[in-house]
Amino acid sequence: MTGLSHAGHQDRVHPLKGGRHVDHESVTLSAEGPVGDRAFCLLDPAVDRCLRTVEHPTLLATRALWDGTVLRAELPGRTVVGEPVATGDVREVDYWGRTATVELVHGPWAAAYSAHLGREVVLGRAAPGQVVFGASVTIVTDGSLARLAREVGAPVDGARLRATFQLDDAGARPFAEDEWVGRRLRLGAAEVEVTGLVGRCAVIDLDPASGVRDLPVLKALAALRAETGGVDLGLYAEVVAPALVRTGDPASVAPLG
Known part of the structure; x- marks a missing residue:
């Protein structure tokens, strides 16, 4: 198993679709996704x-x-x-x-x-899942956010990506999580299956607390992902083993095969 952590990061949900993310010390994952999300x-x-x-x-x-x-x-x-x-x-x-x-x-x-x-x-x-785009859980990593920040030339708050979980990937290369598609990821006692990459839109150019367009994040991401022809950052996942996930719980990726 590949060792990861999300210690030091808040787990996030937003009860009102389109509103600001709300940080939590824990998130309950049901079979339908994060309880109370959207x-x-x-x-x-x-x-x-x-x-x-x-x-x-x-x-x-x-x-x-x-x-x-x-x-x-x-x-x-x-x-x-x-x-x-x-x-x-x-x-x-x-x-x-x-x-x-x-x-x-x-x-x-x-x-x-x-x-x-x-x-x-x-x-x-x-009802759960009705106003969710893609999959019920989304995941981003510190390594990819750090690389994006270097491209932008300014810090990129993970809240811009509106992900359920932000993982510390212990210095892994940027976008290494692309290789997790089709694999299972354990988050504390919960387990999710990664179903695909998250395609991004102009929302990531908006300050996550005000809605003011302040950084060209989407343009920078497109430059970084030019070889793939997309603007993907982060992962979609579905819950396969529901449980309470707390900030600081260990995370690990199941090996191939």
Whole structure:
């Protein structure tokens, strides 16, 4: 097994699709993915479409906290808290070209986010996996982030990549994790199967706390990945052995064969 660690790094989820990542000391991985991750999404009610961060970057200036009962949304100059109440209004909505099923909820969040965004939005609750692009778990490594930072000429906060886990790969060569596709990765007591590489978009150019476009990260990544013809960074994975994963738990990659 290849020794890895994610000691010193926060495990991350974001309860509201498109909002700022929330750091946690631990994440519970269920068979469907990280518990509480992307449990809610904002919708354009006129066209039943899930809002995209790349089109609404100021979503990154907001933070949602969800304990399974109470949803707390922190927006610039305003915080709204309550227990979401199901409306029974179930919508089939567009999520990046595929259909996702969400249920609208009552509460103060739609008005608060509408005021923040300057347009009408409604809040929907989604079942696990409904508003997840790719796979339920994503992983990045320090080695690849460090190489990207050198190309950019400035530090690249791992939060830009919006990954579930950031691993310390003990000085491995950049993008060595590309070779993990098809293999299993143990994270503490949990185990995931790596299913593919994560293709990146212009969201990684945005400051992860404000949504301000401040660094040409995507351009730098494209230069680094010119030989592959893609802009991949990080891994998609699905959970095969659910468990609680704590920051600092050891991580290891199963050998080939």
